[in-house]
Amino acid sequence: DTGVSQNPRHKITKRGQNVTFRCDPISEHNRLYWYRQTLGQGPEFLTYFQNEAQLEKSRLLSDRFSAERPKGSFSTLEIQRTEQGDSAMYLCASSFGGGSNQPQHFGDGTRLSIL
Amino acid sequence: SQKIEQNSEALNIQEGKTATLTCNYTNYSPAYLQWYRQDPGRGPVFLLLIRENEKEKRKERLKVTFDTTLKQSLFHITASQPADSATYLCALEGGGSSNTGKLIFGQGTTLQVKP
Numbered sequence: 360d361t362g363v364s365q366n367p368r369h370k371i372t373k374r375g376q377n378v379t380f381r382c383d384p385i386s387e388h389n390r391l392y393w394y395r396q397t398l399g400q401g402p403e404f405l406t407y408f409q410n411e412a413q414l415e416k417s418r419l420l421s422d423r424f425s426a427e428r429p430k431g432s433f434s435t436l437e438i439q440r441t442e443q444g445d446s447a448m449y450l451c452a453s454s455f456g457g458g459s460n461q462p463q464h465f466g467d468g469t470r471l472s473i474l
Numbered sequence: 475s476q477k478i479e480q481n482s483e484a485l486n487i488q489e490g491k492t493a494t495l496t497c498n499y500t501n502y503s504p505a506y507l508q509w510y511r512q513d514p515g516r517g518p519v520f521l522l523l524i525r526e527n528e529k530e531k532r533k534e535r536l537k538v539t540f541d542t543t544l545k546q547s548l549f550h551i552t553a554s555q556p557a558d559s560a561t562y563l564c565a566l567e568g569g570g571s572s573n574t575g576k577l578i579f580g581q582g583t584t585l586q587v588k589p
Contacts, residue, residue: 363517390575401478401563401579402518415576450517457575459506459567460525465517 361385363466365451371472372441379437380469384453391434392463393426394450395419402450408434409457438471446473476501478566480580487554488588495549495583497564502578504566507540507547512561512582521562522549554587561585 364383372378384391389410394402405424406416410431420426423442428434438445448470452463478499487493497507505526510518524531524540524547531538537550551558561582568578 392575392577394577399482399581401565401581402577404568404576404578407574407576415574452517454575458573459504459508459565459575459577460523461575462508462520462523463575463577464520465510467515467517470515 363451363453363464365449365466365469367469368467369470369472371474373474374441374443376441377437377439378441378471379435380449380451380471382434382436382451382453382466383432384434384451385455385464386432388453388455388464389431390454390457390461391428392452392454393434393436394452396448396450396468397446405436441471441473443473446471476568476578478502478564478578478580480562480564481583482581484584484586486586486588489555491554493551493554493558493585493587495562495585497547497549497580499545499566502545502566503542506567507538508565508577509536509538509547509549510563510565510579512563518563551585554585556587556589559585559587 392407393405396402408428448468450468452465454461509521512518563582565577565579568576
């Protein structure tokens with residue numbers, strides 16, 4: 360169990376640029392979740408995958424956001440035309456099986472700063 | 475509207491005392507409730523899960539209670555140590571069933587244990 364890995368750990372970019380984050384979940388986990396966290400708040404759900412299928416997207420996820428999980432392994436989260444309000448920590452989590460009766464294993468996140 | 479509330483003020487206690495953190499929720503009927511620990515700059519780490527038909531769950535120095543009538547969970551750390559200093563998050567299933575794993579988090583309570 361090598362844990363959930365996220366890259367990069369930090370990303371600084373100018374407003375209007377596109378950014379892409381990567382998440383490598385624990386290998387046997389079929390569920391993968393993306394959350395966003397701002398200072399002083401708990402993580403907010405963005406989207407989740409069961410294997411390669413994206414099953415739900417939050418209303419927080421505007422059409423500038425897209426997530427993929429090709430082949431049901433790693434996942435990417437892309438933000439197009441970044442805005443100041445996108446500055447946050449983006450967290451990825453994985454679990455074996457679904458449901459709120461399963462603990463989720465989080466990576467250490469990608470911190471995005473928009474200049 | 476649905477809400478999960480934790481004490482937003484930091485909790486400061488002396489080493490060796492018991493820390494008690496509160497999680498209240500409204501307009502949810504969760505089958506499970508989870509507690510996580512988060513250190514600065516890191517992702518949340520799963521601690522405990524409690525089911526709606528369990529009144530209490532223990533793990534080493536940790537104890538969680540779940541009162542579905544009061545819509546409240548209490549998280550206790552006995553014999554607290556400075557290493558317990560962190561932010562503690564409670565989380566509930568945010569989907570329509572207990573199968574999505576879409577967690578809704580409280581804003582977290584920061585615990586500071588002084589030597």
